Amino acid sequence: MTIVAESIILPERRGTAGRLSDFFWRHPRVLLAVLLGPPLLWLGVVYLGSLFALLLQSFFSIDDFSGLINYEFTLATYRQLLSETNLDIIIRTVTMAAVVTLVSALIAFPIAYYAARYARGKWKVLFYLGVMLPLWSSYLVKIYAWKLILAKEGILTWFFEKLNLLWLLDAWLALPVVGGNSLSVSYTGTFIVFVYVWMPFMILPIQAALERVPSNLIEASSDLGGTPAQTFRHVLFPLALPGIVAGSIFTFSLTLGDYIIPQIIGSSRLFIGQAVYAQQGTAGNIPLAAAFTVVPIVIMGIYLWMANRMGAFDAL
Amino acid sequence: MTTAVLFDNVSRYFGAVRAVDRVNLDIAEGEFFAMLGPSGSGKTTCLRLMAGFDQPTGGHIEIFGETAEGVPPYRRSVNTVFQDYALFPHLSILDNVAYGLMVKGAGREERRKAAEDALAMVKLPGYGTRRPGQLSGGQRQRVALARALVNKPKVLLLDEPLGALDLKLREQMQEELKSLQKSLGITFIFVTHDQGEALSMADRIAVFNEGQIQQLGSPEEVYNQPKTRFVADFVGSSNVLSTKLCQRLGLKAAFASLRPEAIVLAAPSNGALSLAGTVAGQSFLGATNRVVVDVDGARIAVASPAAHVVPAIGSPVTISFAARDLHPMEDA
Amino acid sequence: MRSEKSNRAPLSLKIAAAGGLTFMHLPILLIFLYAFTTEEKSYQFPPPGLTTQWFGVAWDRPDVWAALALSVKVASIATATALMLGTLCAAAVSQTRFFGRETISLLVILPIALPGIITGIALRSAFSMADIPFSFWTIVLGHATFCIVVVYNNAVARFRRISGSLIEASMDLGADGFQTFRYVILPNIGTALLAGGMLAFALSFDEVIVTTFTAGQQSTLPIWMLEELIRPRQRPVTNVVAMIVVVVTFLPILGAYYLTRDGDQIAGAGK
Numbered sequence: 025m026t027i028v029a030e031s032i033i034l035p036e037r038r039g040t041a042g043r044l045s046d047f048f049w050r051h052p053r054v055l056l057a058v059l060l061g062p063p064l065l066w067l068g069v070v071y072l073g074s075l076f077a078l079l080l081q082s083f084f085s086i087d088d089f090s091g092l093i094n095y096e097f098t099l100a101t102y103r104q105l106l107s108e109t110n111l112d113i114i115i116r117t118v119t120m121a122a123v124v125t126l127v128s129a130l131i132a133f134p135i136a137y138y139a140a141r142y143a144r145g146k147w148k149v150l151f152y153l154g155v156m157l158p159l160w161s162s163y164l165v166k167i168y169a170w171k172l173i174l175a176k177e178g179i180l181t182w183f184f185e186k187l188n189l190l191w192l193l194d195a196w197l198a199l200p201v202v203g204g205n206s207l208s209v210s211y212t213g214t215f216i217v218f219v220y221v222w223m224p225f226m227i228l229p230i231q232a233a234l235e236r237v238p239s240n241l242i243e244a245s246s247d248l249g250g251t252p253a254q255t256f257r258h259v260l261f262p263l264a265l266p267g268i269v270a271g272s273i274f275t276f277s278l279t280l281g282d283y284i285i286p287q288i289i290g291s292s293r294l295f296i297g298q299a300v301y302a303q304q305g306t307a308g309n310i311p312l313a314a315a316f317t318v319v320p321i322v323i324m325g326i327y328l329w330m331a332n333r334m335g336a337f338d339a340l
Numbered sequence: 341m342t343t344a345v346l347f348d349n350v351s352r353y354f355g356a357v358r359a360v361d362r363v364n365l366d367i368a369e370g371e372f373f374a375m376l377g378p379s380g381s382g383k384t385t386c387l388r389l390m391a392g393f394d395q396p397t398g399g400h401i402e403i404f405g406e407t408a409e410g411v412p413p414y415r416r417s418v419n420t421v422f423q424d425y426a427l428f429p430h431l432s433i434l435d436n437v438a439y440g441l442m443v444k445g446a447g448r449e450e451r452r453k454a455a456e457d458a459l460a461m462v463k464l465p466g467y468g469t470r471r472p473g474q475l476s477g478g479q480r481q482r483v484a485l486a487r488a489l490v491n492k493p494k495v496l497l498l499d500e501p502l503g504a505l506d507l508k509l510r511e512q513m514q515e516e517l518k519s520l521q522k523s524l525g526i527t528f529i530f531v532t533h534d535q536g537e538a539l540s541m542a543d544r545i546a547v548f549n550e551g552q553i554q555q556l557g558s559p560e561e562v563y564n565q566p567k568t569r570f571v572a573d574f575v576g577s578s579n580v581l582s583t584k585l586c587q588r589l590g591l592k593a594a595f596a597s598l599r600p601e602a603i604v605l606a607a608p609s610n611g612a613l614s615l616a617g618t619v620a621g622q623s624f625l626g627a628t629n630r631v632v633v634d635v636d637g638a639r640i641a642v643a644s645p646a647a648h649v650v651p652a653i654g655s656p657v658t659i660s661f662a663a664r665d666l667h668p669m670e671d672a
Numbered sequence: 673m674r675s676e677k678s679n680r681a682p683l684s685l686k687i688a689a690a691g692g693l694t695f696m697h698l699p700i701l702l703i704f705l706y707a708f709t710t711e712e713k714s715y716q717f718p719p720p721g722l723t724t725q726w727f728g729v730a731w732d733r734p735d736v737w738a739a740l741a742l743s744v745k746v747a748s749i750a751t752a753t754a755l756m757l758g759t760l761c762a763a764a765v766s767q768t769r770f771f772g773r774e775t776i777s778l779l780v781i782l783p784i785a786l787p788g789i790i791t792g793i794a795l796r797s798a799f800s801m802a803d804i805p806f807s808f809w810t811i812v813l814g815h816a817t818f819c820i821v822v823v824y825n826n827a828v829a830r831f832r833r834i835s836g837s838l839i840e841a842s843m844d845l846g847a848d849g850f851q852t853f854r855y856v857i858l859p860n861i862g863t864a865l866l867a868g869g870m871l872a873f874a875l876s877f878d879e880v881i882v883t884t885f886t887a888g889q890q891s892t893l894p895i896w897m898l899e900e901l902i903r904p905r906q907r908p909v910t911n912v913v914a915m916i917v918v919v920v921t922f923l924p925i926l927g928a929y930y931l932t933r934d935g936d937q938i939a940g941a942g943k
Contacts, residue, residue, distance in 0.1 A: 032404040032417045032418070032494050033411055033416065034414075034415045034846070044850075045412075045851075046412060046415075046848070049412040049848075050410065055768075056764055056770060059760045059761075059763050059764035060776070062756070063760050063761040064776075066757055066816075066820070067779050067780065067783070067817070067820065070813070071783060071791075074795050075791075075794045077797065131695065132692070134688030134692060135688075135693060137685065137689070138685055138686070141681075142681040151693075152929070153925075154697070158696040160878075160921060161918055161921060162894070162897075162914075164878070164894050164898060164914075164917075166700070168703070168901060168910070169700060169702055169914075171715065172717075175714070178715050179718075181717075182717045182718065220699065223696075252682070273785065277785060277786065277787055278787065281787015282789075283789055284898065288901050297787065317794075321790065324787075328785070391840075391844055392843075413840070414843045414846045414847055414848050419844055419845065422840070422841055424837055426835060426838050426841035427841075428838060428842075430859040439845050439847070439855070440846050442855075443845065443846050443847040443855065488844075491846065
């Protein structure tokens with residue numbers, strides 16, 4: 025069959041590619057399925073499936089004698105989760121995550137504010153990289169750096185000694201709860217490292233939110249007689265809040281689940297992450313480990329739900 | 341005469357929204373055709389149906405006698421000049437223009453020559469090595485035109501082609517587009533919301549509103565004899581005379597349209613119709629004064645030459661016009 | 673434009689911002705100092721002396737090289753997988769409209785929004801339930817899962833910048849779907865994919881939490897570091913490796929920044 029030269033409809037491109045292209049054009053749903061299939065299979069089936077299977081295990085229990093998992097539906101593991109020791113772990117972790125988030129926001133805000141409002145041109149790039157590089161630096165190296173800093177023979181002790189302030193350090197370490205034998209085995213040490221490692225995640229979301237605030241809004245406020253403090257409280261802070269909440273998703277969630285930082289720098293009292301690790305590893309109690317993971321999942325679920333209602337995801 | 345594009349009862353619904361509602365069109369080969377209407381009136385959707393970016397929900401489309409439904413845009417000998425020009429930012433101007441030939445497998449030398457000819461045709465010779473970002477809006481528009489025409493399409497679609505240009509450039513491009521179309525003999529179909537553009541360039545105009553064609557005709561017909569109140573308003577703000585006024589003038593129609601420039605502020609000469617009223621307002625528009633006259637509560641706009649003296653507001657005045665300028669309308 | 677009063681930062685803000693940045697950088701700089709210390713048994717400050725001998729010692733350590741090689745291999749394959757899956761997902765989300773589009777974004781973010789320990793233990797128990805032995809491939813699978821999001825974020829941001837009419841223009845000029853992808857879409861998202869790939873590589877190269885759950889006997893570089901942190905064997909070698917890791921991770925970050933700097937800037941914000 026020959027094609028009429030004058031035809032307004034051009035012939036199909038020869039070969040499989042041409043035919044397939046026409047087919048996809050006529051059936052956009054098939055194209056969508058082809059595009060979404062592999063990632064959905066990976067994330068939706070493999071990842072979510074594993075997550076779901078894990079959650080399911082929290083409804084099983086462990087046989088005290090044989091140490092084997094008893095595959096019968098029970099809430100016994102959750103009763104165990106709410107025992108006093110475990111509840112202690114949960115409260116300790118959530119408190120730590122909340123304080124870390126709060127302090128991270130306090131440190132991050134001035135950096136983000138300066139970068140968003142005053143830094144221009146070369147300085148802006150410098151600020152951006154100055155945040156990105158520590159953010160992306162190796163997690164373990166950052167912890168390692170603090171092991172060097174907080175060691176008894178390390179730089180911090182040396183610094184206090186030079187300033188003749190060792191008594192202050194010792195007084196702090198003598199305090200209950202936050203103190204300890206040395207900084208590297210105290211809650212204070214754990215807290216500092218948590219803030220150091222997760223705080224950079226707070227800066228860019230706050231900066232993004234602040235950059236969306238038109239600067240004439242701030243001028244309008246001071247024009248209307250607002251003092252800098254009033255402008256901050258009534259204009260800047262409410263507008264930056266979605267960014268702070270977006271950033272706090274990271275600081276909060278990452279602190280909740282971390283088990284390496286408290287293991288390396290901290291006291292012997294456990295955090296959720298360590299409890300999960302210990303339960304699935306040495307104790308072999310997968311159901312209890314699974315029940316423990318439900319705690320951050322539920323907390324983060326509530327957190328994300330509230331953040332979404334505040335419009336924090338636009339700032340991500 | 342061959343039909344270039346035929347719409348037979350074509351509809352395009354998006355859920356409950358009737359973007360295009362039972363439209364019939366018959367555009368002749370070599371015609372310069374305008375689809376005029378406010379935004380959301382369905383004109384752009386019609387253009388997209390012709391290009392193949394969208395498929396009709398109902399009805400039938402033919403391009404040069406061949407069924408167009410189900411034919412992908414890349415297999416239609418129809419090309420489009422996009423409103424935002426849609427030049428490829430990663431390609432040079434020459435590669436942009438030669439793109440259509442490249443994907444059809446033309447040789448490098450053939451492509452280069454054809455693209456340079458096309459650039460010369462739109463008065464941009466030697467611009468081939470530049471990037472789209474280095475050109476002005478008017479120049480980008482010409483590149484977009486060259487990129488479409490290099491494929492020698494049977495139909496060229498233009499989506500608000502002059503919308504982004506300033507007034508001076510727009511007038512110049514109107515002239516150029518018209519002469520280009522005459523010399524190439526290709527069917528040009530363009531979409532616009534600017535009635536002046538449609539009136540000055542098109543052979544025929546389809547006026548769209550709410551997914552339907554309100555009136556289809558030559559610029560003179562659409563301008564002088566609007567069939568509906570919408571057309572009267574949209575194409576140059578005609579006066580619409582009420583039933584009462586029509587009766588007083590001895591016209592057997594429910595409504596009638598009357599162009600402001602068909603009215604004079606003077607006593608009637610022989611055979612002319614007239615109405616008495618008072619001057620309610622006036623504004624200076626450059627070549628004319630727009631005078632609003634109150635006739636028993638109805639406001640009638642008059643375009644009076646700027647050289648004529650305008651009576652003071654509140655003073656009585658007589659307006660007169662020829663009976664043939666009074667056009668009966670189908671509805672209000 | 674520093675003349676206007678409102679454009680000058682208050683001193684307190686300057687001090688707070690500078691203090692914050694110093695806090696972020698000083699510990700990393702300290703790593704560089706310690707790589708040259710002569711002290712072997714403790715973390716003494718100031719270092720009693722400086723030497724470059726530990727670079728040679730680290731160079732001759734086969735266990736460091738093995739860990740490094742494994743990390744590079746894992747990161748390469750995880751990145752390649754994430755590039756493919758992330759791009760497909762981004763294309764589907766930004767180029768088409770379908771029910772549940774927002775859910776997809778949430779699903780992609782989930783592996784990094786949830787604490788790594790959850791992803792790790794979930795995969796670990798799934799592997800043992802399915803009787804899959806821990807191997808190189810189980811590490812890759814875990815890493816690819818959380819690397820998808822960085823590629824996806826970069827690709828979606830770039831897709832958003834490509835005007836929809838570019839793809840229509842290509843089709844209008846006679847290019848079918850595959851030609852449009854090759855000649856228009858790929859050149860326009862190429863640098864974003866490269867940037868996403870670099871960040872994914874950096875993310876995988878540094879990952880430790882998920883890896884502790886999905887690795888068997890193999891030890892990636894972060895696992896090696898972790899063991900040194902818990903049970904230090906030769907501190908100076910750890911110092912040197914830490915410094916090299918810092919330098920090596922800076923490179924893809926700088927690269928990714930330069931590839932995406934005009935426009936979608938926050939390329940790596942969602943680590």
